[in-house]
Amino acid sequence: MSELDRRRAWQVAAAVPDPEIPVVTVADLGILRDVRIENGVAVAQVTPTYIGCPATLAIELAVEAALRDAGFEARVERVMSPPWTTDWITEEGREKLRAYGIAPPVQGGNSTRALFGETAAPCPRCGSDDTERVSEFGSTPCKALYRCRACKEPFDYFKCL
Template sequence: MVTASKAWDVAAAVPDPELPCVTVAELGILREVVMEGDVAVARVSPTYSGCPAVQFIEEAIAEALRDAGFQPRIERVISPPWTTDWISDAGCEKLRAFGIAPPQKASNSKRALFGETVVACPRCGATDTEKLSEFGSTPCKAHYRCKACLEPFDYFKCI
């Protein structure tokens, strides 16, 4: 029997192409999957309007659904816009284990938008870190260095 729950499970397991340690569901990019007749409709939000991976993500979700026997349709949802607050706790832990400092859960605060954020090193946990560049390996991450262990790392910016 074809159900939205099964379609969700299939789509939710798709890894993010830029961060393969987490799935599109753990990042909060996959908003929902509903069945409309025989069609599995996956609603997806890009992390930001210029995200170069959004089309690849949509195609990967459609392919996973097709491979599981679903007729897929992908709908891009931009309102409300995606926020880093939608990253699950499991997703944050997976980012940290991968060596990326997860975002602080304050994307709509003035401190996150205009102030300095204390970023803990994902390797040693020290908070004595410094921002090296506003942009890291992707535009949604900043590049930091830990002053305690001297390791460089990316920080997933609050959006």
């Protein structure tokens, strides 16, 4: 198979939506690490957002199914090292999260301040920095629930990992 096939396989895999946040793709989140053609098989490498992510298997199966639906023999490899970080979310992915009403994580997600919850999360609706964390857990374990004091709206904040 050619480089053209590899690029097509990448595009197919990259378009798979996240099952928990369908406005972003696995490429937007940065969890699609690589797609290569190996002995005629499209091999997609995927890194889970965290070890216990309940969507990991669903994502891997969706990537494999998308590649097969596009005519490829396919296999997905789970890659654990280096571990995923929210810094891998693309700028386009961050904008998609914001437009969907989820505050994207701050850059430098592996900083001590971000890891211990000292993160200011700007409101994705009005842009105000006058927000407060209501709960460490939002609609999924990877998000925290915040409230904007300016517009009074609640919103999820995608935690830094």
